[in-house]
Amino acid sequence: MTELQFKNVSFAYPDGTKALENLTLTVPAGQRLAIIGQNGAGKTTAVKLMNGLLKPTEGEVTVGDWHTKDYTTAQVSRKVGYVFQNPDDQIFHNNVALEVQFGPKNMGFDSERVSLLTDWAMKVCGIYNVSHENPYNLPYSVRKFVTIASVLAMDSDVIILDEPTAGQDRVGLDLLSKLLDELEGKGKTVIAITHDMEFVTDYFSRIVVMANRKIIADDDSERIFYNPSILEESMLKPPAVAKIANLLGLEKGILTKDQLLSVLKERVLMRG
Numbered sequence: 001m002t003e004l005q006f007k008n009v010s011f012a013y014p015d016g017t018k019a020l021e022n023l024t025l026t027v028p029a030g031q032r033l034a035i036i037g038q039n040g041a042g043k044t045t046a047v048k049l050m051n052g053l054l055k056p057t058e059g060e061v062t063v064g065d066w067h068t069k070d071y072t073t074a075q076v077s078r079k080v081g082y083v084f085q086n087p088d089d090q091i092f093h094n095n096v097a098l099e100v101q102f103g104p105k106n107m108g109f110d111s112e113r114v115s116l117l118t119d120w121a122m123k124v125c126g127i128y129n130v131s132h133e134n135p136y137n138l139p140y141s142v143r144k145f146v147t148i149a150s151v152l153a154m155d156s157d158v159i160i161l162d163e164p165t166a167g168q169d170r171v172g173l174d175l176l177s178k179l180l181d182e183l184e185g186k187g188k189t190v191i192a193i194t195h196d197m198e199f200v201t202d203y204f205s206r207i208v209v210m211a212n213r214k215i216i217a218d219d220d221s222e223r224i225f226y227n228p229s230i231l232e233e234s235m236l237k238p239p240a241v242a243k244i245a246n247l248l249g250l251e252k253g254i255l256t257k258d259q260l261l262s263v264l265k266e267r268v269l270m271r272g
């Protein structure tokens with residue numbers, strides 16, 4: 001199992017744009033972590049450093065006992081899979097099964113392992129029944145699951161999901177929820193970048209907030225979404241449930257629909 005570490009990491013793009021300043025972060029193996037923050041805060045840059053697509057300008061990024069700067073992107077991505085925000089940046093086969101098989105085949109896995117991983121990945125991503133389709137004949141939301149399956153099939157210890165809920169309806173969200181449980185059961189680390197605050201509060205116990213190239217908070221959702229200074233600095237909007245609870249003058253810490261309902265029911269019962 002693979003721990004990820006950033007030690008005093010800064011990064012500037014070749015044109016001189018400073019995207020990250022002095023990030024220090026440890027993600028233990030098997031953890032589920034959400035990275036949130038305004039546009040341009042540095043989230044995508046940070047995860048590209050995790051899977052070796054980018055190398056730190058200063059500081060160290062380690063994946064297990066590897067310093068990413070000593071390894072190629074192909075080598076690091078065997079340990080840290082990255083599902084891009086836009087599936088169309090990632091799909092290049094004209095058949096779903098071929099697309100999902102490509103990674104494990106390319107990694108030299110034997111044919112039995114390729115077939116087991118491909119079948120498992122297509123099933124958990126709900127695309128088994130479209131395995132013979134051209135991905136480009138499928139809706140965006142399903143293409144996104146094709147790219148998730150392609151990364152899962154490579155069996156990396158760490159999986160990064162960039163905006164997984166974008167364009168997903170209730171069916172897609174249910175699938176994602178089951179997928180997260182499945183990955184947790186397998187001991188995989190899952191790191192999601194997202195602007196979907198309901199998704200964060202429903203599924204992630206650890207949240208890293210980025211603003212202006214830095215990590216400004218690393219905590220649970222209650223301490224983040226009920227902390228006005230973090231919300232102001234990051235310009236984040238709390239989930240709708242927290243806003244409603246606030247308007248109703250309910251106690252702090254309510255973040256999910258279930259929590260809200262149970263507090264409201266309790267109050268109704270107390271009145272009755």
Ligand SMILES: Nc1ncnc2c1ncn2[C@@H]1O[C@H](COP(=O)(O)OP(=O)(O)OP(=O)(O)O)[C@@H](O)[C@H]1O
Pocket residue numbers: 013014015017018019037038039040041042043044045046
């Ligand atoms: N290839 C690039 N060349 C130069 N600057 C870049 C490049 N990619 C990103 N940047 C800049 O780096 C900074 C951090 O961008 P990044 O994409 O990491 O932010 P983000 O938090 O992921 O934003 P978003 O939520 O919009 O995806 C921004 O100022 C962005 O304009």
